[in-house]
Amino acid sequence: MQRAIGALRAVAGRSAASAAAMRLSPSAALWRSQSTGATTAPPPAKPDTVSVIAAPFSFGQPLDGVERGAAEMKAAGLRGKIAALGYRVHEHPAIEVHRPTVHDPVSPIGGRNAYAVGVTAARIAEATAAAAAAGHFVLTLGGDHSLAMGSLGGILRARPEVGVVWVDAHADINAPETSPSGNVHGMPLSFLMKLVDAARVPGCEWVAELPRLAASSLVYVGLRDLDVAEKRFIKTLGLRAYTMHDLDRYGVGKVMEMGLDYLAGTKPRALHLSYDIDAIDPTVAPSTGTSVPGGLNYREAHYVAEACAESGLLGSMDVVEINPDLVPGAGGMATVAMGVELVQSALGKSILE
Numbered sequence: 001m002q003r004a005i006g007a008l009r010a011v012a013g014r015s016a017a018s019a020a021a022m023r024l025s026p027s028a029a030l031w032r033s034q035s036t037g038a039t040t041a042p043p044p045a046k047p048d049t050v051s052v053i054a055a056p057f058s059f060g061q062p063l064d065g066v067e068r069g070a071a072e073m074k075a076a077g078l079r080g081k082i083a084a085l086g087y088r089v090h091e092h093p094a095i096e097v098h099r100p101t102v103h104d105p106v107s108p109i110g111g112r113n114a115y116a117v118g119v120t121a122a123r124i125a126e127a128t129a130a131a132a133a134a135g136h137f138v139l140t141l142g143g144d145h146s147l148a149m150g151s152l153g154g155i156l157r158a159r160p161e162v163g164v165v166w167v168d169a170h171a172d173i174n175a176p177e178t179s180p181s182g183n184v185h186g187m188p189l190s191f192l193m194k195l196v197d198a199a200r201v202p203g204c205e206w207v208a209e210l211p212r213l214a215a216s217s218l219v220y221v222g223l224r225d226l227d228v229a230e231k232r233f234i235k236t237l238g239l240r241a242y243t244m245h246d247l248d249r250y251g252v253g254k255v256m257e258m259g260l261d262y263l264a265g266t267k268p269r270a271l272h273l274s275y276d277i278d279a280i281d282p283t284v285a286p287s288t289g290t291s292v293p294g295g296l297n298y299r300e301a302h303y304v305a306e307a308c309a310e311s312g313l314l315g316s317m318d319v320v321e322i323n324p325d326l327v328p329g330a331g332g333m334a335t336v337a338m339g340v341e342l343v344q345s346a347l348g349k350s351i352l353e
Contacts, residue, residue, distance in 0.1 A: 052090065076340050081340060117203065147188075148188040223242070271313045274320070306345045
């Protein structure tokens with residue numbers, strides 16, 4: 001706990017040079033040697049190609065089935081619906097998942113299956129960085145939210161100044177030492193913001209070599225279920241966090257206006273939308289592992305994605321935590337369909353078009 005708090009206090013002043021000076025671990029060296037040339041320019045307002053990267057990973061949390069989310073979205077006609085919006089579609093081969101074994105190194109600071117998360121996330125990062133460097137819209141399909149360590153990690157490698165809209169019932173900013181569950185799907189932001197010394201976590205060492213996600217580059221939308229340490233991190237870092245109370249008070253339109261203005265109002269930059277399906281109320285999208293009542297309704301959920309699209313700056317997106325096994329039948333199908341529809345909204349589909 002004290003180590004995490006110390007990192008929290010130091011993160012604002014940490015320089016990129018200090019990370020670069022660290023001795024490269026084997027995984028970090030692999031990352032540096034294989035990653036493509038980076039570009040800091042925002043993506044085109046409307047990239048002509050969408051790279052679809054399926055990450056069937058479930059080991060950041062304990063429930064089977066979430067690894068099938070990407071396949072189910074594809075089976076629901078995702079490719080054709082993207083193409084109907086005028087995009088070319090490039091389907092990346094599914095990411096090879098490292099399955100935990102008894103021989104995996106164990107993290108000395110906690111994090112269940114952290115090695116499997118880190119190794120798989122590094123492969124995802126290679127794919128997202130390459131697609132972003134090619135100027136594509138990068139769409140990563142989960143899988144659980146721990147994959148964002150890789151999807152957003154790769155985007156940070158290609159677009160270090162990226163602004164992030166994190167749509168979630170949960171903050172996902174626990175450190176391994178502060179997490180009540182130990183599940184890494186609740187930790188990706190603490191790694192990417194360098195609140196965790198990733199060099200101490202086997203499999204995750206490569207994260208230490210990434211550009212740090214700055215506090216000023218993150219906006220939360222839809223929070224409603226936070227752990228004690230997460231509340232402390234949000235307050236201490238001064239993160240822009242719009243909870244469901246804020247959506248009730250201001251409305252989704254004003255919240256998105258304020259959030260996007262905060263990220264890109266004075267200096268336009270590429271945006272990344274990380275969309276956890278549990279941000280949506282379980283009456284609309286029930287088939288997810290950590291559902292919480294009182295979430296976004298159907299239109300609010302779409303408006304968040306539509307507003308990001310209308311900014312003209314959205315260049316990448318995650319859709320995660322769809323688990324069709326948890327509510328078989330109509331509930332699972334509705335949740336998958338919602339994921340597909342959110343992608344369409346993020347890519348510019350609107351009511352009148």
